[in-house]
Amino acid sequence: MIIISILLFVSIVVNAYFVYRAYTLAGDLADAQEYIEQLELTNEYMYERIVSSYDTMQNIDRLGAFEKDDEAGTTFEMLKQVITDLKTDFNDEETQEK
Numbered sequence: 001m002i003i004i005s006i007l008l009f010v011s012i013v014v015n016a017y018f019v020y021r022a023y024t025l026a027g028d029l030a031d032a033q034e035y036i037e038q039l040e041l042t043n044e045y046m047y048e049r050i051v052s053s054y055d056t057m058q059n060i061d062r063l064g065a066f067e068k069d070d071e072a073g074t075t076f077e078m079l080k081q082v083i084t085d086l087k088t089d090f091n092d093e094e095t096q097e098k
Contacts, residue, residue: 047086047090050079050082050083050086051083053079054079054080054083057076057079061076
């Protein structure tokens with residue numbers, strides 16, 4: 001009878017531990033999901049801001065006054081490359097989701 005009581009007690013303790021771990025892991029997973037969603041929103045916001053800045057720079061330089069070999073032209077080209085990379089990344093994500 002004592003052995004059965006000890007085994008029952010150990011079983012209850014082990015089960016309680018596993019329930020506790022499952023509960024805490026579920027909470028951690030929910031927190032991670034919220035963090036990922038927040039990062040995605042931030043990325044979309046930053047992408048929109050970069051595109052807006054690029055469009056503004058194009059409007060400012062509609063006459064082509066900035067030369068490609070000066071600092072403004074180099075910055076302009078770098079920003080254009082970043083936008084192209086972001087568009088590629090976002091398009092790849094949309095394709096993978098479908």
